[in-house]
Amino acid sequence: MERSLLRILTVACIASTPFIFKRKNLLMDLIIFFSKGVLSTCIDSYCIKTKKLKYPVRPFPKVFDTNILYDLLMFPLLSIVWVRWTYNTNLKTTLLRSLWFSVPMSIAQMIMEKTTKLFSWKSWSVWHTFVSINFTLFTIRGAVWLLRIFTEQNKSANINVNHQEDKEKTFGHILPFKGTSSNHVELENSYQ
Numbered sequence: 302m303e304r305s306l307l308r309i310l311t312v313a314c315i316a317s318t319p320f321i322f323k324r325k326n327l328l329m330d331l332i333i334f335f336s337k338g339v340l341s342t343c344i345d346s347y348c349i350k351t352k353k354l355k356y357p358v359r360p361f362p363k364v365f366d367t368n369i370l371y372d373l374l375m376f377p378l379l380s381i382v383w384v385r386w387t388y389n390t391n392l393k394t395t396l397l398r399s400l401w402f403s404v405p406m407s408i409a410q411m412i413m414e415k416t417t418k419l420f421s422w423k424s425w426s427v428w429h430t431f432v433s434i435n436f437t438l439f440t441i442r443g444a445v446w447l448l449r450i451f452t453e454q455n456k457s458a459n460i461n462v463n464h465q466e467d468k469e470k471t472f473g474h475i476l477p478f479k480g481t482s483s484n485h486v487e488l489e490n491s492y493q
Contacts, residue, residue: 303358303418307370311360314374321378330381332448337377337441344433345372354425357418368419379406380441387442399438407431 322330345367348354359368383402387395411427414420 306413306417306419307358307360310375311370314370314378317378321381326385329445329448333381333384333441333445334377336444337380337437338373340437340440341372341376342367342369344437348425352423353429354423355421357421359419376437380438383438384442384445388445395442399435402438403431403434406434 322334349356349366356366356368359365360370379402383398387398390398407427407430410420410430414422
């Protein structure tokens with residue numbers, strides 16, 4: 302039964318991938334996807350090494366201690382959806398929307414831990430799952446927020462440079478001098 306569940310989840314994740322990744326924001330989606338994968342794998346590896354939880358049935362059990370389906374495919378895809386859903390919201394709305402992801406995932410893990418061999422909790426509980434899901438969601442959302450601020454600053458800097466270049470193109474034929482980015486004035490060579 303566990304192998305069938307893993308196959309169904311794998312097929313569902315792979316089938317949803319083309320619909321989740323948008324061509325318009327592909328770079329941002331890839332950053333979210335890989336960042337969440339790295340963060341989830343690091344947290345999962347720590348929890349497994351400290352014997353807080355384990356995954357008795359998982360893909361490639363001889364190679365990986367973590368369940369790579371969750372850490373490298375399912376959670377990163379859900380994080381893209383969550384970041385897109387909270388991208389233009391305030392903090393209160395973002396907190397409320399995080400519950401739409403973390404509560405069902407925590408309850409699903411708790412049910413699966415009791416009914417399947419996909420999870421085995423040692424010194425772990427549903428609250429640990431809830432906190433770790435929210436921690437990773439907000440960490441990735443914070444990284445996207447910082448990236449957004451950085452790219453907006455770069456865009457405004459590029460707009461200022463482009464605006465200066467446009468001025469030079471517009472008035473270059475009238476004025477015998479041109480400005481440089483350091484606000485120095487250089488005389489044009491009129492003997493060309």
